[in-house]
Amino acid sequence: MRLSNFFLSTLREAPADADVVSQxxxxxxxxxxxxxxxxxxxxxxxxxxxxxxxxxxxxEMAAAGAVELLMPVIQPAELWMxxxxxxxxxxxxxxVKDRHGRxxxxxxxxxEAVTDIARNEIKSYRQLPVNFYHIQTKFRDERRPRFGVMRGREFTMKDAYSFDRDEAGAAKSYDAMFKAYQRIFTRMGLNFRAVKADTGAIGGSRSHEFQVIADTGEDAIAFCPDSDFAANIELAEALPLLTTRASxxxxxxxxxxPGRAKCEDVAxxxxxxxxxxxxxxxxxAEKADEKGNPLAAEVWLLLLRGDHELNEIKAAKIAGLNKGFRxxxxxxxxxxxxxxxxxxxPIGLKKPVQLVVDRTVANMRDFVSGANEEDFHFTxxxxxxxxPEPALVADIRNVVAGDPSPDGKGVLEIQRGIEVGHVFYLGTVYSAPMKATFLDEDGKPKLLEMGCYGxxxxxxLGAAIEQNHDDKGxxxxxxxxxFEVVICPLGYDRNEAVKAAADHLHKELMAAGIDVILDDRGERPGVMFADWELVGVPHRVTVGDRGLKENNVEYQHRRDEKATVVPVPVIAHLVKSKIARLAAAPSE
RNA sequence: CGGGGUGUAGCGCAGCCCGGUAGCGCGCCUGGUUUGGGACCAGGAUGUCGUAGGUUCGAAUCCUAUCACCCCGACCA
Known part of the structure; x- marks a missing residue:
């Protein structure tokens, strides 16, 4: 590709409303x-x-046996009802409504759309397992879109949906997708981690997120460097830090x-x-009678150690709080x-409350807590x-760095990540309400076991940049x-030798199947270098008359401090050898 | 949705307080000189000043309404 046949438009200054580096x-x-x-x-x-x-x-979807289809962006409300x-x-x-008001x-x-396909098309266990996927535009009307393409309203997602006879089959499909995801992100050259995740609103029981590691990530990940434990902090189990309680x-x-309302100040x-x-x-927790009339809310007191934070996801799993709380x-x-x-x-309450005690707090002694009187604490x-002994002890806090790993194999560390993929086991969460069944071997209809994978x-795109950038771009x-390679000829428009050498190299790399762009603008070197460093093309070959006199060009990787002088006859080979391409997994 | 902020040329911004008919840098166009890290000189083009209404002889500037965008929070996979 020649730049004159392409389109480049760079800005020296970013628009003022951009807030994150990738954007x-x-x-x-x-x-x-x-x-x-x-x-x-x-x-x-x-x-x-x-x-x-x-x-x-x-x-990788093909290699893992998933089948591509394309489902509509606009879908009828009935399915969602x-x-x-x-x-x-x-x-x-x-x-949205159509012209008839539908x-x-x-x-x-x-x-919904894929389950509708499945219930119409899958009649027999002989058709299973099957995994349908598409790459399609999505729209989520976020209240506050931000971070550019990292949390846009309109975005592109690959979503796959597996259908199986039984849970064991679904587990196999899940594992196949899990492995495919590992290959996908590895091939993209990203530093990522698969972490256990909460299943959230979609429901189901098994779930992993794939997180691209970046300090600017919105998610916190707890992992153990000495084992394979890794989980979203929302889910990571916090073990009691005190195994026994001293007298x-x-x-x-x-x-x-006086005036010390925070644990830090009291301490x-x-x-x-x-x-x-x-x-x-x-x-x-809001309460209602059988008829759904609201009753007075039930008040809960949760006790955490002063240096710990409440994990609302964990709290929401406690019976009594699992219907929603504020x-x-x-x-x-x-x-x-x-x-x-x-x-x-917890001492000297005016009215009884439901008490939940964090595991660590349950084994503390001689601790400090509020006295339910302004400006006083108990020590x-x-x-x-x-x-009284705590009746309800639970894991309700976020793990912190240095906590013991739940698998007993070391100590946790915390990293930040950007969620770029998730795999869920759904079970019959969608097939049941939509009555998506197939005839099993015994001739009886059974609900399809589903998984979904996004x-x-x-x-x-944003995550890769958050992870891989410097002050130049x-x-x-x-x-x-x-583009894999950019050729920057110095004086393309006025030096015949430079032009000839650049054209020749361009042709040679093209012929070798390399994704190369030739900057044929005849711009000054500083302009070209600045542009391509901003765009982030990883490999650059500079062709100048000074080097050509010695029959040399220069090669520089985007991460290299300095260029390397390379004889013209070997440059094409060198570039080819520098480009890392991981082959696709063998297709089935 | 609550709080805060911003809308002036493609991008970044000044001008607004104190009303007099719009400017700077980058980018863009033309010519020339340059050419190994965002060149220089000369000339040039580009604005319904977010929108609507009001006050005024006169509004980018003051007032009212409205829209959009951004930030913080709440909310949410």
């Missing part, structure tokens, strides 16, 4: 252009990378802590470690504790002696770079 660089490199909030045009340069990502996905998601999905689901949605995902050493005392004032304090978090209002707190937030504790508090294609992994 700024993509806008500056002319890969995307914003049309509306969370809605982007993929410019020629950006689209090339997207197509490369898609190609890898297609190859069958599964209840027309009501449940909320305003993120883009709803309701449709713009798909945020395709479980009390202090008497309980009410201590004046500082009393000159105690933060880990000696206990924080009180008050939640409210933070209690100040009036609810005063009503039950007789005190404002900041000095709350030296002990279970059994000063308050990859955020356009998000990958993007540094693409070879596999998803818009």
């Amino acid at each position: 700024k660089l993509m806008l500056r490199a002319g890969m995307i252009k914003k049309l509306a909030s969370g809605i982007y045009t993929y410019m020629p340069m950006g689209l090339r990378s997207i197509r490369k990502i898609e190609k890898i996905i297609h190859e 069958e599964t209840g998601r027309w009501q449940k999905y909320g305003p993120e689901l883009m709803r 309701d449709f949605i713009v798909q945020p995902t395709s479980e 009390p050493a202090q008497a309980m005392m009410k201590t004046s802590t 500082t004032l009393l000159n105690l470690p933060l880990a000696q304090t206990v924080k009180s978090i008050v939640l409210a 933070f209690a209002t100040e009036s609810e707190i005063v009503e039950h504790f007789g005190c404002k937030p900041g000095y709350l504790g 030296g508090v002990n279970w059994s002696r000063d308050l 990859i955020g294609v356009t998000r990958l 993007i540094i693409w992994p070879d596999a998803i770079a818009p």
